[in-house]
Amino acid sequence: VSTAPDRGRFASSEGVNQPRSASPAPVWDLIYGYTSYWALTAGLDLGLFDALADGELPVDALATHTGVHSPADLRSLADTLVSLGLLSTTGSSYVLTPASERFLVSTSPASMAALVRLSPGPLTAWPALADTLRSGSAAYTVDDDPGAFYPELVAATAPTQAAVARAVAVRLTELAAWPADAAIVDFGSGSGAWIAALLAARPAATAVAVELPAVLPSTIAGTETLGHRVRALSGDYLDVDLPIDHADVVVLAHVLRAESPQRAQALFDRAARLVGRTGVIVIADYPVPDAPADDETLHDARHDLLLALTMLASTRCGRGISTADLHRWSANAGMRIAETLTPIPRQTVFLIRPEDPTR
Numbered sequence: 206v207s208t209a210p211d212r213g214r215f216a217s218s219e220g221v222n223q224p225r226s227a228s229p230a231p232v233w234d235l236i237y238g239y240t241s242y243w244a245l246t247a248g249l250d251l252g253l254f255d256a257l258a259d260g261e262l263p264v265d266a267l268a269t270h271t272g273v274h275s276p277a278d279l280r281s282l283a284d285t286l287v288s289l290g291l292l293s294t295t296g297s298s299y300v301l302t303p304a305s306e307r308f309l310v311s312t313s314p315a316s317m318a319a320l321v322r323l324s325p326g327p328l329t330a331w332p333a334l335a336d337t338l339r340s341g342s343a344a345y346t347v348d349d350d351p352g353a354f355y356p357e358l359v360a361a362t363a364p365t366q367a368a369v370a371r372a373v374a375v376r377l378t379e380l381a382a383w384p385a386d387a388a389i390v391d392f393g394s395g396s397g398a399w400i401a402a403l404l405a406a407r408p409a410a411t412a413v414a415v416e417l418p419a420v421l422p423s424t425i426a427g428t429e430t431l432g433h434r435v436r437a438l439s440g441d442y443l444d445v446d447l448p449i450d451h452a453d454v455v456v457l458a459h460v461l462r463a464e465s466p467q468r469a470q471a472l473f474d475r476a477a478r479l480v481g482r483t484g485v486i487v488i489a490d491y492p493v494p495d496a497p498a499d500d501e502t503l504h505d506a507r508h509d510l511l512l513a514l515t516m517l518a519s520t521r522c523g524r525g526i527s528t529a530d531l532h533r534w535s536a537n538a539g540m541r542i543a544e545t546l547t548p549i550p551r552q553t554v555f556l557i558r559p560e561d562p563t564r
């Protein structure tokens with residue numbers, strides 16, 4: 206038996222022949238994805254990005270500001286963050302990069318500082334993912350205690366959702382798709398960001414918000430300046446009694462992907478009945494590619510795929526939604542996807558209207 210490696214292959218340290226072209230870099234990148242995440246989280250927990258918000262600091266001063274016990278250990282973290290593109294250094298001092306200044310300083314309007322912690326969902330879900338896949342259900346999900354997770358999540362995502370909703374309001378007006386006194390229903394209203402932005406664009410409009418009891422205070426706080434224009438209802442959006450039987454706009458923002466296919470379709474159908482032949486359903490979500498998809502499509506969809514996997518890992522029944530789902534549900538209801546918007550990168554919004562809108 207020859208021990209010489211094949212042409213084009215090499216013997217690894219384990220003696221297993223590997224294709225010469227295969228590199229372990231993608232695997233290391235994923236291992237480093239985990240350690241990089243925690244380096245970023247430590248930076249946030251130490252207030253490192255906030256400490257640099259007013260300008261550069263020498264390493265000793267930065268260690269003092271962040272409470273790190275030695276400048277040498279602070280340098281270990283800060284140099285890693287430089288390598289990740291989140292800090293810049295002259296060697297003796299550190300300064301924010303454009304990305305960390307905009308997205309990691311807690312007082313920035315576009316701050317993602319809180320979202321870094323919350324976006325993966327409960328952290329215990331990830332080491333248990335293989336078990337979840339084997340059994341088909343996660344041991345602990347955000348649905349077990351919505352009040353422990355959603356209020357913080359919706360607060361962290363409110364600025365982004367407000368920006369998306371403002372852009373949607375502009376488009377609905379351009380399309381003459383909503384009347385000046387529009388009646389709006391928002392299922393799973395969270396922070397109230399969508400309602401606040403839509404009502405700001407339509408001063409004669411009113412809204413009904415539906416939220417789970419544990420999260421309803423977030424909606425009430427986020428819309429309190431709108432007074433009687435907003436009615437906030439507590440309950441499951443699938444069966445709560447509504448005070449109106451027609452809506453000009455129904456908002457389903459980041460709710461469908463966390464539901465089972467049956468419940469997601471039932472919620473869509475409820476929205477379709479409310480808008481009838483005249484209104485519009487606004488769906489904000491992260492649609493996964495229609496299956497089966499090719500490599501290139503899937504590479505481009507990493508963000509949406511990972512969010513769908515987050516649903517699998519950490520919700521009771523959520524599996525994400527696809528554009529094909531929306532096409533199918535729309536067709537069943539005599540509706541169609543009239544427009545797909547990307548008001549800001551990675552934020553997809555579908556405007557779903559009746560096949561022959563009478564407005």
Ligand SMILES: C[S@@+](CC[C@H](N)C(=O)[O-])C[C@H]1O[C@@H](n2cnc3c(N)ncnc32)[C@H](O)[C@@H]1O
Pocket residue numbers: 351355359362363366392393394395396398399415416417420440441442443457458459460
């Ligand atoms: C990801 S958040 C999105 C919040 C808001 N729509 C937004 O885009 O900012 C999902 C929201 O749906 C709410 N929710 C989940 N299940 C619900 C149910 N069965 N009935 C009403 N609200 C629900 C959650 O409490 C949470 O606030």
